[in-house]
Amino acid sequence: MVDKFFDATCSIGTYASQELEFHTVQELVSNMDCFGIESAVVHHNMAVYHDAALGNYKLLKEVKPFRERLFPSWVYEPELSWGGNLNKFINEMQLNGIKAVRIYPTAHKFQITRWNVGDVFDAFDDARLLVYADPWDIDFSMLQSACETYCNIKFILTNPSYYFQRMLYPLLNMYPNLYVELSTYLVFGGIDELIGKFGADRILFGTGMPFHDPGGAIAATAYANASDEQKNQIAYGNLGRLLNDVKF
């Protein structure tokens, strides 16, 4: 049986296409309590869909009363409004304890290449940050190149779906800095095979709240063909270890 859960991915903020189950930080915490989730890495939907900088700072303000349980994750885009001041950006992250970043290269129209974001990713690499990418939004060749180039960054494939195993498995095999988050890893027999082939330490429990109700990921962890020790690694141990390793 799993002792506790540390949610690798959830968000606050509204969503234009649909009224979600909740959107405030208080509602997030209340649902975490309801489902027995102790802590979570959280980002703001405003940073994904409207304005990264505005959403990132709004996130900080909103999670402030819950910082013992909520770990803020910023959305990164090659933000020209930083005026190219990389040091200021990285200092702000460090000052605010940002250990995880989400990227949307397709939606936000950039590439993880040296000429486009090399200086920032070098800084992420130095800090050993967690960088989340969604397979619906990132080209797998770009992900491969990023895993290879920035081997201290922990890349986390979030919202992984059941479509991408033929590209995911070779990458997991080649790059120990790639991890899979479970919110939508629906593959029939997939979690058991991931554990068998790559180890439980490459898998992170995540819910995707408020888009998804958390029961699915909780049950997927509980029914994994794994020891209690492995289930606890997935449920909270791996994420805690990765965050502790960040140099901020």
Added chain:
Amino acid sequence: MTIEERVRRGLPFDNPRIIDAHIHLGGTTLVYTPDISLEYLIKSMDRFGIEKCVISHLAALSQDITYGNREVFEAVSKYPDRLNGLAVVNPNYSKTRNLEELDNWFVESAVGIKIHPELHGYPLDGADYNFVWETAIERQSMILIHSWAGEYYRTGLVSKCGPERLWTVLERYPELQKIPIVIGHSGGIHEGYVTAAALARKYPHIYCETCGWEFSFTWFHRFVEMAGEDKIVFGSDSGLHNPAYTLGRVALSKISETAKQKILRFNMEKVLSNLKVLR
């Protein structure tokens, strides 16, 4: 032990055991699945406490109806107490060929018909599906429909399998109102959920099914409010999907224990026990 406690411990259901309205045998080139054997499927059903299911073959949906249907009914003959077979038809083939296919499998053991308007590229309310409705009425069988609402992404093309197309079909065939129809995936996205729930509320023999929820962004207790606890049946999409996800979504939702039991077993048990399939 409550249903939630059982799921949190990763235990198989035993009281009641689950009836699954949507399971597949076989694989598909569209996605990778580690083990597509019948033995693994049965083992998976045991692990979750799925006593019985309604099953169709992915090959019949994606390529060869005769091959896929034969495979599924051979499996049914091996596990007659666990598997209820659906015969898949394809509207791109002649009515004669489809009716021959249905004759074969209804004589064997089919409990109904499965259609997949998306994979077959033919609209749910098109005339070439009329034989499906007529056969189901004639044989008093059930129908499982793959449904998904909305427009195809950035194409402006309207889905061929949106549940809204069922309104037309039900007007065309009033007797179909007495036939159990399971709306697979309940229309997939939220817009589809709304329509599927409205259909289930209006027609006593129409049921919404639970798998493929990940695009709906609708929490399960909300869907129960929309469709009603008597009109939703559990479906896992096993063979493609890990049943734990849909099971957990139902088991940990903010609905009553009785509602969970109905959805996980009793609603589908009612559908199957009321079938009087004419061979």
